[in-house]
Amino acid sequence: MxxxxxxxxxxxxxxxxxxxxxxxxxxxxxxxxxxxxxxxxxxxxxxxxxxxxxxxxxxxxxxxxxxxxxxxxxxxxxxxxxxGEVPLRIKLTAENELNAQRAGYVMDQKLRAAITDEAIQAAYDERYANMEPETEYNASHILVETEDEAKAIKKQLDEGADFAELAKEKSTGPSGPNGGSLGWFGKGMMVKPFEDAVVTMKAGEISDPVQTQFGWHVLILNETRMKDAPPLEEVKGELEAEIQQKLVEQIMADATKGAEITRADEETVPASVLSHPELIDN
Structure with a gap:
């Protein structure tokens, strides 16, 4: 508006x-x-x-x-x-708006016809039907600047120190105040040295110091779980948006492909014409 x-x-x-x-x-x-x-x-x-x-x-x-x-x-x-005569700017604006409204109506009708429950189900099946269950990890870490600090922390943990309390006290990472908890994550979500360490650990195990570009980490693997394909209702909105995006591109391509279109060249109508609004102010 x-x-x-x-x-x-x-x-x-x-x-x-x-x-x-x-x-x-x-x-x-x-x-x-x-x-x-x-x-x-x-x-x-x-x-x-x-x-x-x-x-x-x-x-x-x-x-x-x-x-x-x-x-x-x-x-x-x-x-x-x-x-008197309707100003040119108003005429042109009205033409543009009519075309926009008509185009929007056509697009809406085509999308309504194409985005069906069957189409969404097909998209879901294509993405998830052959999905293998993936392991997810729940881990916590204590992040410090040097290897010596990390080794000292590992020694304290081996001697019975509470991991969460030590994370709150020692960790320089943003998860420190939360006891070092990183929540659930899957493969590819953490930097490689960190991930490589986690995937070899057993629940309850504490790692030796691990170096990444962020510093030195001491990790504890809290637990693991298998992640299955999400239910359709959980991803329906995402699938619908993806289908719509592809359809919009296809509908626009089909519309222009079937039209006889000519375009003025840069010499005839230079882009600098946009700096001359007075052309439609009469």
């Missing part, structure tokens, strides 16, 4: 709250007002509502209706006061 159009939103909230009484069930063509003979219909009101920000659309009907009608009356009256 253009910034200047926000002016009209005030009418939504300050207008009266009474809904009109219709003699029969209204349709999109039902007239709600006229301005110098120009009709404003239920369809016009619904179209304006659809263009409002979400917070306004969520308002009750009895708050919105009269305000939207008043907004349209004001816009039509002000529009009618324009004398």
């Amino acid at each position: 253009l910034k200047r159009n926000k002016f009209w939103l005030s009418a939504v909230l300050v207008a009266g709250l009474a809904l009109p009484a219709f003699a029969e069930e209204p349709t999109a063509d039902t007239v709600v007002a006229t301005v110098n003979g120009e009709k404003i219909t239920v369809g016009h009101v619904l179209a304006v509502k659809a263009s409002l920000p979400e917070q306004y659309q969520a308002l009750p009907d009895d708050v919105l209706f009269t305000g939207l009608v008043e907004q349209l009356i004001q816009q039509v009256a002000l529009s009618q006061s324009l004398k």
Whole structure:
């Protein structure tokens, strides 16, 4: 919505709250007002509502209706006061907006037809049907700057020191205040020296010092588990978004491929034309 159009939103909230009484069930063509003979219909009101920000659309009907009608009356009256030929900028903007609305409608229809439960299930099967269960690891670490510090910490742990308490006291990593806990992670999520150490450990085992680019680590493997394929409902939104992205690209490619298109060259219409808005200000 253009910034200047926000002016009209005030009418939504300050207008009266009474809904009109219709003699029969209204349709999109039902007239709600006229301005110098120009009709404003239920369809016009619904179209304006659809263009409002979400917070306004969520308002009750009895708050919105009269305000939207008043907004349209004001816009039509002000529009009618324009004398002479419609400015070129308005004509071009209206053409662009019509094309955008039509394109959006076509895209929406094609996506609705293509993104079905069957399509989502097929995408799920393609990704997860042959997925082998993966091991996930739950580990904690104490991060220090030098190998000597790490060796000293390992000695304390071997002598019975509590890992979490020592992590809170000694670790320089962000997980230190949380007892060094790193939560659950799978292969590829940690730097290689760290991962290489974890995957060889048994639950409850404490590692020798491990060096990474972050410093020296002493690790404890808390437990492991097998990660199976997630349920469809858990990843449905993600799969739907991926399908939609691919479809949008394909739909756009098909539309342009089937059209007879010519383009002006840079010499005829240089990119610098964008710096001349006066070309459409008449």
